[in-house]
Amino acid sequence: PGYPQSSGFCGLQSDELIVDSFRLQQQIDELASFSDSSAPSVTRILYSEADVRARRYIKDLMDSSGLIVREDGVGNIFGRWEGSDSMAPAIATGSHTDAIPFSGKYDGVVGVLGAIEAINALNRTGFKPRRSLEVIMFTSEEPTRFGISCLGSRLLAGLPNMKSSLERVVDKDNISFPDAAAIAGYEFALETLLEVPLKEDTYAAFVELHIEQGPILEEEGIAIGIVTAIAAPASLKVDFRGDGGHAGAVLMPSRNDAGLAAAELALAVEKHVLETQSADTVGTTGVLELYPGAVNSIPSAAHIEIDIRDIDEQRRNSVIQHIKVSASEIATRRHVHLDFQIVTQDPPAASSQKIVKAIESASQQLGLTSKHMISRAYHDSLFMARVSPMGMIFIPCYRGYSHRPDEFASREDLSNGIKVLALSLLALSSDL
Amino acid sequence: PGYPQSSGFCGLQSDELIVDSFRLQQQIDELASFSDSSAPSVTRILYSEADVRARRYIKDLMDSSGLIVREDGVGNIFGRWEGSDSMAPAIATGSHTDAIPFSGKYDGVVGVLGAIEAINALNRTGFKPRRSLEVIMFTSEEPTRFGISCLGSRLLAGLPNMKSSLERVVDKDNISFPDAAAIAGYEFALETLLEVPLKEDTYAAFVELHIEQGPILEEEGIAIGIVTAIAAPASLKVDFRGDGGHAGAVLMPSRNDAGLAAAELALAVEKHVLETQSADTVGTTGVLELYPGAVNSIPSAAHIEIDIRDIDEQRRNSVIQHIKVSASEIATRRHVHLDFQIVTQDPPAASSQKIVKAIESASQQLGLTSKHMISRAYHDSLFMARVSPMGMIFIPCYRGYSHRPDEFASREDLSNGIKVLALSLLALSSDL
Ligand SMILES: [Mn+2]
Ligand SMILES: [Mn+2]
Ligand SMILES: [Mn+2]
Ligand SMILES: [Mn+2]
CATH class of the missing domain: 3.30.70.360 (Alpha-Beta Plaits)
Incomplete structure (x- = not known):
């Protein structure tokens, strides 16, 4: 926290940026209610009814925030804020909302709901992006159902052999991938796989906001972790x-x-x-x-x-x-x-220096303590790094707990992360 | 093997004693077919239909061998050959026929079918016992269904707290002990528990024939293990x-x-x-x-x-x-x-010196190599030792394997063990 140390950032006063952390908390709690296990635990498996309800919820929120919603054949969801230079590669942010059995409310969710709130916060300041901004909800970051982690982002990155894997896999109830997808409304998941990979230069940057899932930031009392690399x-x-x-x-x-x-x-x-x-x-x-x-x-x-x-x-x-x-x-x-x-x-992925610097400047601008970190957990960012410059923002979480019902991030830490994300998107969007 | 070294034993020539190992093997195989898993594995759980069929099979065999069959309230089965001194404490032998999931054909079974064949062999020589001889099939030596091992022999030995345990236990399908017993035909299992414990001096000796369940006898090429103590x-x-x-x-x-x-x-x-x-x-x-x-x-x-x-x-x-x-x-x-x-x-149990000597003499009489051993596996004998002098006869089994489908004892080893058992019963029955 603390008072802003520098007064301006790309024409925006950092104290003009207001995060509605109360409404965000309501959204986190509402999303957590779409679950196949009882509160406080969350269980939200790919293509389950809870997953479908979460998808509808996220699309509605994107829509309410004025974003143009698009969905690909496997259910990666994109909400776009068209920039003034609509032909320039966009700036993307996002994460996942699926949750392993009996886990918590924050893993992934913070990077989706937080991205939408960052867009809202920028919107409220009157800012207009030059490069378009996109919020992505990735399909199945967790490997729970079919044993394939980061399913959506692997497909976006055009990783080889995915089609033959997806033709083969079945879940523990012997349901195939295309059958599961069809039940969730993605009836041509296998047929449209070729259209999923991102075209070259779709994004000039991808930034993911995520809880640390480790104890370092909380222990050291630091507000923002700037990920310099993801250990695969x-x-x-x-x-x-x-x-x-x-x-x-x-x-x-x-x-x-x-x-x-x-x-x-x-x-x-x-x-x-x-x-x-x-x-x-x-x-x-x-x-x-x-x-x-x-x-x-x-x-x-x-x-x-x-x-x-x-x-x-x-x-x-x-x-x-x-x-x-x-x-x-x-x-x-x-x-x-x-x-x-x-x-x-897998090989590790290094963050883009430009994105690291944008996150650094944003943190400084907001008077927030930060430190460079390595992400030892992997994320959709690991695969997005193959098709876009990549960066990640970490916020502290309670005792570093993750994948458990008592996973928790405070409203203040959430708010800090979202502001840093918003200012980073702003800077990257304005960047030529 | 080898030729008998001494020529007489209580009036019986040891080469008069003939074991029908071919028919025994047929019985072992037939009993193994009463199973809830496919051959070669055997699964026979307390009070299951397979267990009920095995019980009927044993009672029929006892009956065919001229034994008087009696069953107590929990299904311990007794086959009695009335001796000339019918008031004297009897000599008992026996084991169990229940089998843990996916196990083999010999554990326990050898000590029940083998005991009946020992009785048959003695019968064929024209021998008449002074003390009565009894073959016992104990209920549920294995703890599979209710988590209580040696259920039948614990009850025969009058161990405390069994009634309150049996009132409480349920199996993995939440079926209670009295309900499971009733399905198998023991409708008053709980009500008749007080009648199960053996009266004092019911038996002057209890001898159990069993596969070694360890590799020592096979490795050392020894025919007979004489158990001096059971490690609890x-x-x-x-x-x-x-x-x-x-x-x-x-x-x-x-x-x-x-x-x-x-x-x-x-x-x-x-x-x-x-x-x-x-x-x-x-x-x-x-x-x-x-x-x-x-x-x-x-x-x-x-x-x-x-x-x-x-x-x-x-x-x-x-x-x-x-x-x-x-x-x-x-x-x-x-x-x-x-x-x-x-x-x-639990404390360990020591074999009776008199029974050890009877087994030693029988082995010697038959020209069989033997060694003193400790039983590290426990058996119904551990609990019978509380109400009777106790001894055990081990025979070699293939590589010491037990509780697996490839559990095996050769017809020769089975035959040796049964002859040693028969001569031991003969000696103990004649003993004043
Ligand atoms: Mn996770
Ligand atoms: Mn995650
Ligand atoms: Mn056993
Ligand atoms: Mn046994």
């Missing part, structure tokens, strides 16, 4: 298999316990990450399943899934290499069979 | 709770990963067991569950279940104590909340 995640699946047996009858020297191999590997993941001595490297064993999973049975199989992220691709890959060596060593020593699979290993 | 299991439930969070966003120093705490404790269990330097101490982490169990979420909770067994009760309790100290140390160091619960901690 790599994910591994590892299976160990042993002979199992009766927990009472098989003596210790005769065992090859797949569960203990998995336990060792989970600890090795942590060790190899810490050995980098880099704050930017993180590694997590989020899934560890034992078979048969009975107290009186020696585990005959263990399945673990590991998530490794780093902004430094080489360092991340070297951690993966170390984990692989450990897995082999453990398997050999414990006489268990090993199956080691690298599932994804 | 202790079981622990441990829960760790941390803050969880997003696998990408929360940096390593800010984490308190409940899953890694659980991984450390699983390895500590192994370490403390190995530190005893005792071959008789075993410890297993058979259950390890992470919450929420998503690859991109730091585990906020971990639940583990640990099984510890030892024939030396003090040493086993000291291992539990070490595990408890490790759990606390891990929880403190990793800043996670700990909930540590000792679920069961």
Whole structure:
């Protein structure tokens, strides 16, 4: 907070910019009510009725804000404020509104409702954009239903192999992607896939507002995180298999316990990450399943899934290499069979320097403390970076909690983020 | 195998004793067909239709063998061969026929069908028992349906608190114990509980024939294991709770990963067991569950279940104590909340010296190699030991496998075990 330190910014006094944080909070709460689990948790899965209601809600809000609404074949929603130079590449902002089971109200939502409110705030000042401004609601950032994260933005970025994946996938109830899409009103989702990728130079910039999903900003009392890069995640699946047996009858020297191999590997993941001595490297064993999973049975199989992220691709890959060596060593020593699979290993994305500077200036203009950060969570921005200069604005969230019902961002932090977004859009829109 | 070394045993030539291992194998296979999963796996849960069919099959076999069949209120089945001294405490043998999901054909079954065939073999020699002989099929040795192992033998032994447990329990489909029992034809299971416990001196001996469920006999090429004691299991439930969070966003120093705490404790269990330097101490982490169990979420909770067994009760309790100290140390160091619960901690049971000697002599008489063993798996014998002198006969099984579809014992090993059982019953029955 604090009083504006510089008095003007592209002709706009920063104190002319007013965010209606009360109405925004009402909208966040209303959107949260479209959910398949009871409050305070939110569950909003791709193409479910709750998702469809959220889509209608966002389109209505865009419409009320004077935006021209357009939707593509998979349900990416665009609201456009036509600029005076309507032929120039536009400036886009946005995020997602889908929510994993039993999660919270802010992840993604802040970047959609906040973008619409930023447009409203700019509108109220009398500002007219030179480049057009667009708000995007991306389809299915979360991988919940079909196991594909950032579905909408991957398609917008024209990533290869998406069509063949989407022809194949089914959800846990064996419903195919086109059938699920059709139920939600996207009857030609597969047929129109070729029209989804963005044409070159559609956007001169893409900026996403998002809660940090980590504790740093809150701990350090900083209002704005300026994302300089997004660490792309790599994910591994590892299976160990042993002979199992009766927990009472098989003596210790005769065992090859797949569960203990998995336990060792989970600890090795942590060790190899810490050995980098880099704050930017993180590694997590989020899934560890034992078979048969009975107290009186020696585990005959263990399945673990590991998530490794780093902004430094080489360092991340070297951690993966170390984990692989450990897995082999453990398997050999414990006489268990090993199956080691690298599932994804995406490159990281760097923010555009111009956008970073625009966010910096906006924060300064508003007298807000800020710091450069790396986004270790990935976002639609990771894929938008492939077709547009990209930047992200983080705001603090309660204890860094995310993907849980007690996810929370204060109205003041929301308001700060939206103002920074508005001033950044303003500057980028005016930029030649 | 080998040729009989001594020529007589209580008036019976050991080569007069003939086991019909072909018919036995047919019976084992037929019993295995009463199953709720497809062959080769067997699933036979307490009071299911498969269990009811198995009970009818056993009662018919007992009847065909000339035994007087009796059933108590919970379905423990007794087949009696009346001895010449019908007032003297009888000699009992038996085991269970229930099978955990997707297990095999031999666990328990060998001790029931084998006992009936031992009776047949004795009958064929013209032998008449002095003490009566009884074959018992115990109800629900496996804890599958209601979480209570050795249900029938616990009740026969008059263990306290069983009635209040059985009034409370429901299965996973919320069916109560008396309702499940009624469906299987035991309509007054709860009402007749008081009549189930055995009167004092009902049995002068109880002998159970069982596959080893471990690899020792097969590895060492020994035909008969003579159980000198049953290690009673202790079981622990441990829960760790941390803050969880997003696998990408929360940096390593800010984490308190409940899953890694659980991984450390699983390895500590192994370490403390190995530190005893005792071959008789075993410890297993058979259950390890992470919450929420998503690859991109730091585990906020971990639940583990640990099984510890030892024939030396003090040493086993000291291992539990070490595990408890490790759990606390891990929880403190990793800043996670700990909930540590000792679920069961039963005393071990020692075999009767007289029965051990009877089994030893029988093996010797038959020219079979034997060794003294500890049963680390527990059995109905653990509870029968509370109301009768107890002993157990083990036979080798393929690679020590049990509780899996490829559980196997050869016809020769089965035949050996049944002959040893028959001669032991003969000796014990004749004993004054
Ligand atoms: Mn998310
Ligand atoms: Mn998100
Ligand atoms: Mn069993
Ligand atoms: Mn058994």
